[in-house]
Amino acid sequence: MDDSQPTLDRADDAYATGDDAPFQSPVSAEAVRETTREATATAAIAAARATRGGRFRHILPSRSGKLITGVVIVGLITLFGIFGPMIAQPPRDSSNEALQPPSAEHWLGTTKLGYDVFSQLAWGTQGSLFIGLVAGLVALFLAVVFGVFAGYFGGVLDEVLTLFTNIVLVIPGLPVVMVIAAYVQTAEGLGPLARSSLLVALVLGITGWAGSAVVLRAQARSLRTREYVAAARVAGEKPGRIIFVEILPNLVPLLAAQFIFGVIFAVLGEAGLSYLGLGPTGSITLGTMLNDAQTGQAVGTGAWWWFVPPGLIIAALGAGLSLINFAIDEVVNPKLRLAPENAKRQRRAAKAGKGVADTGAFA
Amino acid sequence: MSFYLRRVAFYLVTLWAAISLNFLLPRLLPGDPAAIMLGKLRRASGGRPLSEETIEAITSILGAGKDMSLWDQYVAYWGRLLQGDLGVSSTRYPASVADLIAAALPWTIILVGVATVISFVLGIIVGAWVGWRRGTALDHLVPVTTVFQSIPYFWLALVLVAVFSVQLGWFPIVGGYDVFEFPAGPELSWAFVGSAIYHAILPAITIVLSSVGGWLLGMRNMMVSTMSEDYVVTAEAKGLTPRRVRTKYASRNAAIPSLAGFGIALGFVVAGSIVMEQVFSYPGIGKLMIQAVQGLDYALMQGVFLVITLTVLAANFFMDLIYGFIDPRVRHNG
Numbered sequence: 001m002d003d004s005q006p007t008l009d010r011a012d013d014a015y016a017t018g019d020d021a022p023f024q025s026p027v028s029a030e031a032v033r034e035t036t037r038e039a040t041a042t043a044a045i046a047a048a049r050a051t052r053g054g055r056f057r058h059i060l061p062s063r064s065g066k067l068i069t070g071v072v073i074v075g076l077i078t079l080f081g082i083f084g085p086m087i088a089q090p091p092r093d094s095s096n097e098a099l100q101p102p103s104a105e106h107w108l109g110t111t112k113l114g115y116d117v118f119s120q121l122a123w124g125t126q127g128s129l130f131i132g133l134v135a136g137l138v139a140l141f142l143a144v145v146f147g148v149f150a151g152y153f154g155g156v157l158d159e160v161l162t163l164f165t166n167i168v169l170v171i172p173g174l175p176v177v178m179v180i181a182a183y184v185q186t187a188e189g190l191g192p193l194a195r196s197s198l199l200v201a202l203v204l205g206i207t208g209w210a211g212s213a214v215v216l217r218a219q220a221r222s223l224r225t226r227e228y229v230a231a232a233r234v235a236g237e238k239p240g241r242i243i244f245v246e247i248l249p250n251l252v253p254l255l256a257a258q259f260i261f262g263v264i265f266a267v268l269g270e271a272g273l274s275y276l277g278l279g280p281t282g283s284i285t286l287g288t289m290l291n292d293a294q295t296g297q298a299v300g301t302g303a304w305w306w307f308v309p310p311g312l313i314i315a316a317l318g319a320g321l322s323l324i325n326f327a328i329d330e331v332v333n334p335k336l337r338l339a340p341e342n343a344k345r346q347r348r349a350a351k352a353g354k355g356v357a358d359t360g361a362f363a
Numbered sequence: 364m365s366f367y368l369r370r371v372a373f374y375l376v377t378l379w380a381a382i383s384l385n386f387l388l389p390r391l392l393p394g395d396p397a398a399i400m401l402g403k404l405r406r407a408s409g410g411r412p413l414s415e416e417t418i419e420a421i422t423s424i425l426g427a428g429k430d431m432s433l434w435d436q437y438v439a440y441w442g443r444l445l446q447g448d449l450g451v452s453s454t455r456y457p458a459s460v461a462d463l464i465a466a467a468l469p470w471t472i473i474l475v476g477v478a479t480v481i482s483f484v485l486g487i488i489v490g491a492w493v494g495w496r497r498g499t500a501l502d503h504l505v506p507v508t509t510v511f512q513s514i515p516y517f518w519l520a521l522v523l524v525a526v527f528s529v530q531l532g533w534f535p536i537v538g539g540y541d542v543f544e545f546p547a548g549p550e551l552s553w554a555f556v557g558s559a560i561y562h563a564i565l566p567a568i569t570i571v572l573s574s575v576g577g578w579l580l581g582m583r584n585m586m587v588s589t590m591s592e593d594y595v596v597t598a599e600a601k602g603l604t605p606r607r608v609r610t611k612y613a614s615r616n617a618a619i620p621s622l623a624g625f626g627i628a629l630g631f632v633v634a635g636s637i638v639m640e641q642v643f644s645y646p647g648i649g650k651l652m653i654q655a656v657q658g659l660d661y662a663l664m665q666g667v668f669l670v671i672t673l674t675v676l677a678a679n680f681f682m683d684l685i686y687g688f689i690d691p692r693v694r695h696n697g
Contacts, residue, residue, distance in 0.1 A: 066506065069506075163373070163376065166373065166377070167376065167377045167380045167381075169627060169630075170377055170626065170627065170630065170675065170676060170679050171377070171380075171381050171384075171630075171672055171675070171676075172630040172633050172634055172671060172672065172675050173630065173631075173634060174633075174634030174635075174637060174638070175633075175634065175637065175652065175667075175668050175671050175672070176384075176668070178637075178652065178656050178664075178668075179385075179388060179656075179664060179665070179668050180388065180392070181656070182655075182656045182659065182661070182664055183388060183389055183392045183396060183661075184392060185659070211627070264513065268513070268515055271515045271517075271518070272515060272516075272517060272634070272635075272637075272638040275515075275517055275638060275641070276638060276641060276653055276656065276657070277657060278656065290517075290518065290521075293521075294521075294642075299521055299524055299525045299529060300529060300536075302525070302529060302530070304525060307518070307521055307522075307525075308522065310518075311514065311515060311518035311519075311521070311522070314513065314514070314515055314518065315510055315513045315514040315515075315518075316510075316513075317513070318509070318510075318512070318513020318514070319506070319509050319510040319513045321513075322509035322512065322513060323506060323509065326505070326506075326509075329584075333584075333588070335587065335588045335591050336584055336587055336588065338591075339497055339498075339587045339588070339590060339591050340497040340498035340502060340587065341498065342498070343497050343498035343499075344498035344499075347498065347499075
């Protein structure tokens, strides 16, 4: 549907001019608008259908190339995290020989305590994904509350929420998480929650929402001034309904992008925290694996199979998620996609000798 | 002028919030860190009773039980802070927290500062170039940088140590300087500076490699957007040289958001290098923080957290002032 976007925008413009037409009675203006809208919408859909395989086809591969690569990487890692633990041996089975390099029996070798690295990796991926998802959702929720509400309502509420957001934004996150983790470590009142994955995820979520809130606020502020929101307000819709029915659906690409950022932030944060020995104690994550490798002198003894795979999974997961974010970015900001395409087309035309300059800013 | 006043006010409020957070956390979270800390100090001093003054310092930092109202504690806390009294460390008893921080801070500031500036300049220059050559094979650099961005700092450090220090033996494995050559600690001599630089190369490479991707990508995307602005088309139509269009018209405007994001990104760099210092056993503030957290040395931990926050705030404030100077729009309607 993206290809039809410009057409729809133009339809909106026509619609807006219709509003100002002075000598029409409201009813007929409404009717005209309705027809124009229908007509342009049909035209837009037709155009979209026509162009899908035609004129704009060359846009699709590069754009969906990133998307597909990203989805495949993230999908594979997710599947590994879900099904890996089912097929691998128990992750804390120390009956294997210690510090074995990769072999047919142990695909990724064993640790100093004889744990199978492949099995640890499967469980660790699951643990890290869980923390990433929970923290991402918590952060997204907070970002919506602080960003969208501030942007939509404006005024004093906006001032207060934005001030709070900016404060959280400039106070460095990881040190706060470390301090909280250190206090919680010794607390007795928390029971089974103390130092569980869930608590680590919550702490990461609570410290990682501010950047998203800034982005969402800016967009919500701009959406607030659109005609359809004004129309909804005039029609007497309640603010809650306007936010959830009119504004949030238009923020979906941004929300998705911010959620992905949240997940990356949380997975990286968890890895750092666990590496320092402040992560969840009960469960295995990629970070706790790296912590074990550190205390087991994996680097000094050259046991690369112990500390390389967890980092690779984290890097691949982060890269895959970022690729998905790029694809979203290019949908949200068409300049990013169209400008390189135009430059490429112009260069090709110049090469074919079509009388286009082949030097300068646009070649 | 009101722009600068507003910024000053914002940073004062943030400073107040950070210090209050530091005050509230040990008091509101369950558990009794003051009692744990005092127990540790007693053990560190060899079972001798602690002086009244030490006990008072610790309770005013970490919470003083029920006999003192929260407000009185808050006032006492501020009083101590303004005198620069951050308490006594239990892991390095009897060193004072302030002394430990003063010894560690220059290491981190120089390392992270230099590495960040290198990474920023490199990212902006390469990003501008990649954005300029949009639509060519250079676009493939973009996904590659994201991989680097997603690598945890400390893991990259582990790999670099494993390859260049353990396998090849090119660089030292741990430390900020050669402790055998300079057993008395840091001194002011060329030999010492040389040793410090030699030890800082791998940590600096780690920071540059993992943070340059973000700058590069941001700059490239802004450059691509800027290149389709009308004034760039005009500049091109006027017949200005491509070099002039690139440097004076496109890059300058495209770099503004990167500058605006500098302060916030710095928070990530600081966070990343805290964990990285553990890998290299670098004698900086991050190592100190980790030591404090692992040894449950709450007084040291609070002090280090405060100093890290202060440093990041100061850097942000500084960048804000520069930003207001570079982009007059934010002064008038920001």
